[in-house]
Amino acid sequence: MGAVKGCDLPETLLYSIDNNVWVRREADGNVTLGMTAYACALAGPVESYTPKKAGKEVKKGRSCATLESGKWVGPAKTPISGEVVAVNEAVSASPGLINQDPYGQGWLVKIKPADWDADAVDLKTGADALTAFQAKMDADGFNGCA
Amino acid sequence: MGVEVMWEKTHLRVLDTGLRRAAENIALNRTLLECHQAGDSPHTLRFLRFTPCALVGFHQNVEQALRVDHCRAEGIHIQRRITGGGAIYFDPGQIGWELYVDRRFLGTAHMGEIARRICEAAADGIRRLGVDARYRPRNDIEVDGRKISGTGGAFDGNAIMYQGTLLIDFDVERMLRVLRIPAEKCSDKAIASARERVTNLRALLGEPPPLARVQSALAGAFAEAFQVELVPVDDLNPREQPHFAQALAEIDREDWVYQRHRPAGGMPLLEAVHRCPGGLMRAGVMLDEARDIIRQVWITGDFFVNPRRMLVDLEASLKETPVAELEANIHRFFDAYRVEMLMLSREDFLQVLRKALDSRDPASTRAQTHAAG
Numbered sequence: 238m239g240a241v242k243g244c245d246l247p248e249t250l251l252y253s254i255d256n257n258v259w260v261r262r263e264a265d266g267n268v269t270l271g272m273t274a275y276a277c278a279l280a281g282p283v284e285s286y287t288p289k290k291a292g293k294e295v296k297k298g299r300s301c302a303t304l305e306s307g308k309w310v311g312p313a314k315t316p317i318s319g320e321v322v323a324v325n326e327a328v329s330a331s332p333g334l335i336n337q338d339p340y341g342q343g344w345l346v347k348i349k350p351a352d353w354d355a356d357a358v359d360l361k362t363g364a365d366a367l368t369a370f371q372a373k374m375d376a377d378g379f380n381g382c383a
Numbered sequence: 384m385g386v387e388v389m390w391e392k393t394h395l396r397v398l399d400t401g402l403r404r405a406a407e408n409i410a411l412n413r414t415l416l417e418c419h420q421a422g423d424s425p426h427t428l429r430f431l432r433f434t435p436c437a438l439v440g441f442h443q444n445v446e447q448a449l450r451v452d453h454c455r456a457e458g459i460h461i462q463r464r465i466t467g468g469g470a471i472y473f474d475p476g477q478i479g480w481e482l483y484v485d486r487r488f489l490g491t492a493h494m495g496e497i498a499r500r501i502c503e504a505a506a507d508g509i510r511r512l513g514v515d516a517r518y519r520p521r522n523d524i525e526v527d528g529r530k531i532s533g534t535g536g537a538f539d540g541n542a543i544m545y546q547g548t549l550l551i552d553f554d555v556e557r558m559l560r561v562l563r564i565p566a567e568k569c570s571d572k573a574i575a576s577a578r579e580r581v582t583n584l585r586a587l588l589g590e591p592p593p594l595a596r597v598q599s600a601l602a603g604a605f606a607e608a609f610q611v612e613l614v615p616v617d618d619l620n621p622r623e624q625p626h627f628a629q630a631l632a633e634i635d636r637e638d639w640v641y642q643r644h645r646p647a648g649g650m651p652l653l654e655a656v657h658r659c660p661g662g663l664m665r666a667g668v669m670l671d672e673a674r675d676i677i678r679q680v681w682i683t684g685d686f687f688v689n690p691r692r693m694l695v696d697l698e699a700s701l702k703e704t705p706v707a708e709l710e711a712n713i714h715r716f717f718d719a720y721r722v723e724m725l726m727l728s729r730e731d732f733l734q735v736l737r738k739a740l741d742s743r744d745p746a747s748t749r750a751q752t753h754a755a756g
Contacts, residue, residue, distance in 0.1 A: 255540075279493050284676065284703055285442035285467070303441070307703075308467040308522045309494045310441045311538035331674060333705060377492035 239363075241370045242381035244274040247340055251360040253316035254369045256298075259340065260317060260360065262353065268317050270301060271344040272335055275370060276313075278382045280306040283332040288324035288346050295321060295348065297356055302345045304335075313345055317356045323347035392488055395611040396427045397602055398619075402475060405436035405462035406635035412465050412481070412537070412544060413634065414619070414627040419483045420542035423622040427483040428605055428613070430598050433473040436460040437561045440468040440535070444643050447650050448563055459561060463640050466535035466546060468522065469678070472561045476552035476583075478594060480505065480601050485541045488609065494536070498522060500608070501545045502534055508604030509549065512597065514587045519699055528692030529582035549601075550583035551591045576683055580695055650678065653742045657735035661727030662686030668739040670706075677704045680736060687725035696720065697732065709736060 239248040246252070250259040257276035261269045277283070285305035295301045300312030301321065325344055328334050335343035350356065361369050374381075400411060408431050418424035437459055439448045445461060448470035454461050459472075473479075482501060486492040489500055502518040509516035509524060509531065516532070519525045524532035524547070534547035555577045585591040606613050619627060633639060650671055657664045664684040671678050680701050682694050700716045701709070710733060717729040 281495050282703070282705075284674075287442065305440075305442050305467040307495055307498065308440075308535035309498075309538060310465060310467045310536070314540070377486065378490050379492060 239367050241275075241367050242374050242379065244278060244370070244374075244382035245340070246273060246275070246367060246370055248363045248366070250340065250366075251357065251362045252366045252370070253314075253360055254366070254373055256314040256316055257373075258313060258316065258345075262357075263347075266349070266353075267322055268319070268348045268350050268353070269344050270313075270315055270317070270346055270348060272304075272313060272339050273370075274339050274382055275374065275379070277336045277339050279377075279379070280304065280309070282306055283335045286325075286328050286332045286335065286345070288329075289321050291321050291324055293321050295319065295346075301348070304332075315346070315348060316360060317348055317350050318352065319348040319350040321346050322349045392426070393611055394425065394614050395606060395609070396425045397430075397613050397615045398427055399430045399598065402432040402434060404434055405438060405460045405473070407631060408433060408479070409438075409462050409464060410627060410631035410634045412546070413630040414623055415481075415483045416465070416537060416539050416542055416544040417630075418623050418626055419485070419544075420539040423626075424483060424620070425614075426485075426488060426611070427481075428602055429479075429481045429483070430601075431479040431481065432475055432477070433479070434460065435472075435474040436462055437470060437472050438462050438464050439470045441465055441537075442467065443470060445641050450561060450563055453560055461640055462634075463642070464535070465537045466544070467537075468533070468535040470562050471533065471548065472558040473548065474554075474557075476550070476554070476591075478549050478551060478597055479546060480549065481544060481546040482605065483542070483544050484609075486543060487541065489543075494538075495521065497543060498534065498536065498545065502532075502547070504604050504608035505532060505534070505547055505549075505601060507608065508601035511600035511604060512584060512588070512592055514584065519696070521699075521702070523699060525695075526582055526587060528690075528695045529580055531582050531584070531587075549597065550581070551594075551597065552585040553581065553583040555581060576681055580698075651743070653739040655735055655738035655742060656684075657731060657738055659686075659727065659731045659734075661725055661731060664731060664735045666735040666739045668736060670740065670743070672743075675706045677701060677706060677709065677736075677740075680739075682732065682735070686727055688727065689723040693720060693722045701736075706740060709733070709740075 239246045250261055252259050257273050259271055283304050283306045288302040295315050297318040301315040302313045415424055437449050437454050439445055489497050506516040506518045506524045514526050516524050516526050522534045523530050532547045532549045536545040602613055653668045655666050662685045667681040669679045680698055704712050713733050
């Protein structure tokens with residue numbers, strides 16, 4: 238598994254570096270989206286999760302879920318436009334799953350992409366993603382995942 | 384964007400939006416945060432005041448957090464913040480301060496670290512008024528163990544807003560009549576307990592300092608901490624004005640205020656009493672049942688610890704603790720804290736909190752009530 242400064246960043250996933258999220262295209266064409274381990278380290282333990290409702294349209298660069306950690310509230314932004322087709326009930330009941338398993342049980346939403354090919358152009362994967370996260374962490378003054 | 388001198392990291396616009404209704408103040412939060420993210424607002428320090436209102440945190444449900452009937456009868460406006468945390472009562476006796484900057488402005492993207500840096504600067508500002516204010520992790524500023532400023536934040540991409548209250552004059556009983564906890568369970572105890580935990584500038588200084596002095600102390604401390612020049616202005620800029628009108632139309636509505644984020648499930652206040660060789664200990668635990676997270680604890684009783692403020696520090700460190708991590712968090716706290724206790728151990732604190740949590744089970748409720756009686 239790939240990692241930068243102690244933060245796991247699986248090289249098989251696609252990443253939006255700006256939004257600090259990962260996405261994975263599933264066999265049915267839908268996209269699963271979640272926070273990176275790096276985003277989790279910056280946020281600290283997530284205490285509340287409010288996703289956009291299933292059926293709702295989301296636009297690239299806009300919020301797909303609102304999260305709260307340590308009295309901070311903010312959006313997780315999707316790099317993919319489309320329709321929310323599923324939200325994570327397990328995370329609703331236990332938002333700490335996001336920190337415990339960001340690439341597995343802690344996913345945020347599943348989206349049916351409006352134009353996958355167009356939006357996927359801006360995503361990075363493999364060694365490119367690791368290099369881009371290294372630069373982002375340096376610019377952010379980040380010391381590393383615990 | 385980027386054409387005006389105030390966009391530079393070396394300047395901080397200072398905006399005083401005066402005394403306003405809660406809906407306007409929250410709409411201004413959204414306006415300034417979103418405009419900053421869009422490049423339409425410079426780095427900004429805003430001062431604000433509220434007509435009487437009760438504000439719930441972004442993820443709270445109004446009915447769970449507030450006594451709605453009392454608020455309506457008293458003409459206390461109810462609003463929802465865009466920041467996290469719990470419900471608060473606000474009236475013209477407090478002043479709000481807010482910073483709109485970005486992660487790079489503060490030299491870190493770590494949210495806890497951003498909160499610490501801003502709170503330490505705010506505490507320095509409050510000290511300039513003649514009281515010994517200190518940052519208390521994670522989000523409070525206190526004087527001798529008593530909270531004088533609570534804080535919280537919101538972000539949008541790289542733009543961040545961090546806001547705090549500063550209690551200039553404050554009526555604890557009025558606050559407790561507005562908030563749903565803990566007063567309804569044990570009102571005399573709750574008032575005494577809240578008085579031990581909260582203070583204000585008038586109580587500490589004998590009289591409330593003038594608002595202008597408070598603002599200049601805080602602004603001076605922020606300018607020094609972040610090495611920026613202050614640029615006072617009178618009003619929103621032309622890009623912000625229409626954004627504010629739109630945000631107010633969306634926020635000054637019941638469907639914004641009364642939206643429900645938390646899943647069904649209660650937020651009971653569980654109580655317990657623990658007798659031990661060191662004395663009698665009482666605890667209250669506010670439990671988010673749906674998520675099994677301890678939102679807050681209160682510990683009082685007749686026993687000896689020195690310093691006495693250890694109790695409020697312990698309470699602060701146990702905020703938002705998953706039940707499964709309670710024991711580990713208590714050990715982490717006592718491993719790092721120097722305290723003198725008489726015939727008392729950390730196990731006693733763990734026991735009284737466990738006992739309160741166990742009272743969830745209906746079978747043990749009777750026993751707990753009996754013990755408390």
